Amino acid sequence: MCRHLAYVGEPVALGELLVRPEHSLHRQAWEPRLQTSGVVNADGFGVGWYVPGDPVPVRYRRAVPLWSDLSFGDLARVLRPAALLAAVRGATLPGADGEAAAAPFAAGPWLFSHNGAVGGWPDALAGLAAALPAAELLRMEARTDSALLWALALHRLRAGDGAGRALADTVREAAGAAPGATLNLLLTDGSEITATAWGNSLWYLTGPDRNGAPRTVVASEPYDDDPLWREVPDRTLLSATRADVTLTPLKEPSP
Numbered sequence: 001m002c003r004h005l006a007y008v009g010e011p012v013a014l015g016e017l018l019v020r021p022e023h024s025l026h027r028q029a030w031e032p033r034l035q036t037s038g039v040v041n042a043d044g045f046g047v048g049w050y051v052p053g054d055p056v057p058v059r060y061r062r063a064v065p066l067w068s069d070l071s072f073g074d075l076a077r078v079l080r081p082a083a084l085l086a087a088v089r090g091a092t093l094p095g096a097d098g099e100a101a102a103a104p105f106a107a108g109p110w111l112f113s114h115n116g117a118v119g120g121w122p123d124a125l126a127g128l129a130a131a132l133p134a135a136e137l138l139r140m141e142a143r144t145d146s147a148l149l150w151a152l153a154l155h156r157l158r159a160g161d162g163a164g165r166a167l168a169d170t171v172r173e174a175a176g177a178a179p180g181a182t183l184n185l186l187l188t189d190g191s192e193i194t195a196t197a198w199g200n201s202l203w204y205l206t207g208p209d210r211n212g213a214p215r216t217v218v219a220s221e222p223y224d225d226d227p228l229w230r231e232v233p234d235r236t237l238l239s240a241t242r243a244d245v246t247l248t249p250l251k252e253p254s255p
Contacts, residue, residue, distance in 0.1 A: 002041055002087055002088060002089050002090055002103065002113070002114070002115045002116075002146075002220070003025060003028040003029070003032055003035065003041055003087065003088050003115065003219075003220040003221065004025075004085070004086065004087035004088075004103060004113040004115050004184075004186050004219070004220055005017065005018070005025050005085070005086050005087070005217065005218070005219040005220070005223070006083075006084065006085045006086075006111075006113075006186055006188045006193045006195070006217070006218045006219075007083060007084050007085075007215065007216070007217050007218075008082070008083045008188065008190070008191060008192070008193055008215065008216055008240070008241065008242045009082060009083075009209060009213060009214065009215025009216065009217075009242045010082060010209060010211065010213040010215060011080040011081060011082045012080060012081070012082075012209070012215075013076065013077065013078070013079065013080050014047065014049070014075060014076040014077075014079045014080075014081070014084065014086075015073075015076035015077055017084070017086075017217070017223070018047070018076060018086055019073070019076050021223035021224045022223075022224055022225075023221070023222065023223050023224060023225075024223045025066070025086055025087075025088055025219075025223065026066055026067065028041060028088060028220070028221065028223075029041045029042060029045065029065055029066040029067055029088040030042065030065070030067060032220075032221065033221055034201045034220070034221040035090075035201075035220075035221075036200070036201075037090075037117070037182075040065075040090065041065075041088035041089055041090040042065040042088075042090070043063070043065075043089045043090055043091040043101075043102075044061065044062060044063045044064065044065075044088075044089040044091075044098065044099060044101065044102035045061070045062060045064075045065070045066040045069075045086070045087060045088045045089060045102060046059060046060065046061035046062070046086065046087055046089075046102040046103050046104050047059070047060050047061075047075075047084060047085075047086040047104075048060075048084060048085050048086070048104040048106060048111040049079065049081035049083065049084040049085075050081055050082065050083045050084070050190040051081075052082075055108075055109045055189075055190065056108065056109060057085075057104075057106060057109070057111050057190065059104060059106055059111075060072075060075065061099050061102040061103075061104075062099060062102065063098035063099040063102065065088075066088050082190075083188060083190040083191065085103075085104045085111040085112075085113060085186060085188050086104070087102070087103035087104060087113040087115075087186075089101070089102050089103065091144075092117040092118070092121060092144065092145055100141045100142040101141070101142035101143075101144045101146070101147065103146065105141055105146070105147060105150040107154050109189040109190060110154070110157065110187060110188070110189055111187070111188050111189075112150045112153065112154075112185070112186065112187050113146075113185070113186045114145070114146035114149050114150070114183070114184070114185055114186075115182075115184040115185075115186070115200050115220050116181065116182030116183050116184050116198070116199060116200050117145060117181065117182055118145040118149075118174065118178045118181040118183075119178055119180050119181060120178055121144075121145045121178075122143075122145070122148075124177055124178035124181075125145065125148055125174065125177055125178060127177060128148070128152060128173060128174065128177055129148055129151075132151060132152065132155055133155075136151050136154070136155055137151065139151070149170060149174060149183070149185065152170045152173065152174070153166045153167055153170040153185065153187070154166075156169060156170065163187055163189070163192065163194040163239070164194055164237055164239050164248070166187075167185045167187060167194055167195070167196050167237065168196065168237050168250055170183075170185065171183045171185060171196050171198050171250065172250070172251065172252075172253045173253070175198065175252070175253045176253030176254065181198075181199070182198065182199030182200050183196060183198040183199060184196055184197055184198055184199065184200040184201075184202055184220070185198075186218065191241065192239065192240065192241055193216060193218050193238070193239075193240045193241075194237070194238065194239050194240075195218050195232075195237075195238040195240075196236070196237055196238070196250065197232040197233065197234050197235065197236045197238070198234065198235060198250065199234065200220065201220055201221055201231070202218070202219075202220060202231070202232040202236075202238065203218070203219055203220070203221060203222050203229050203230065203231050203232060204216060204217065204218045204219070204229070204230055204232060204238060204240065204245055205217040205219075205222070205226060205228055205229050205230075206228070206240070206243075206244075206245050207228055214242045214243040215242050216240045216241065216242050216243070216244075216245060218238060218240060232247060233247070233249075235249060235250045235252070236248065236249055236250060237249075237250050
């Protein structure tokens with residue numbers, strides 16, 4: 001299981017989102033409040049963010065727990081992106097590919113994370129993997145359920161599907177192949193956030209920041225007790241910009 005967060009808005013220090021809040025992602029690595037499977041997320045972490053003028057995001061990923069990386073404190077203090085995606089990882093299976101298995105996964109302008117697990121991995125999704133072009137399987141960064149879900153979604157994105165359709169169809173396809181899978185997916189291109197709530201908690205916070213500028217945060221759980229946080233219903237697709245959030249029910253897969 002994992003915890004993840006995406007942000008779009010005005011530039012903000014990484015630490016203001018990921019470290020400073022009372023229930024930040026940093027704390028969720030060792031004490032999540034709403035996680036229903038597992039008690040810590042100590043199998044690595046990652047942050048991806050966007051630099052002005054460059055559509056391809058930067059990533060910083062480690063195989064160690066977030067709290068043990070002393071260098072991250074310096075990055076969190078000085079980096080001020082206007083969009084980011086971050087995650088702390090609780091591995092579904094032990095020993096799976098280390099740093100390469102830590103979200104966010106990336107391709108082109110996209111950053112991606114998966115909060116959940118696929119029961120019966122890898123056999124449950126073998127049929128879906130076999131349908132992918134061999135080149136896309138060879139590009140997978142890790143041998144994990146999350147990496148394969150990213151390959152499935154990315155295949156749809158490259159075929160021209162919008163972000164919402166790519167995630168929704170990936171979730172329905174994976175849920176049909178592996179009933180009971182938890183499939184909270186999170187995707188951003190630096191300007192929009194797309195996410196699914198499927199078996200795990202998902203929340204969003206939108207409205208003016210402390211300087212009055214619009215911003216949206218989408219997260220596995222609230223990082224503070226701001227009353228503006230709203231929970232996303234299960235089986236829902238979320239699409240958001242810095243100023244607007246749209247929720248659309250997701251259909252169960254056909255038998």
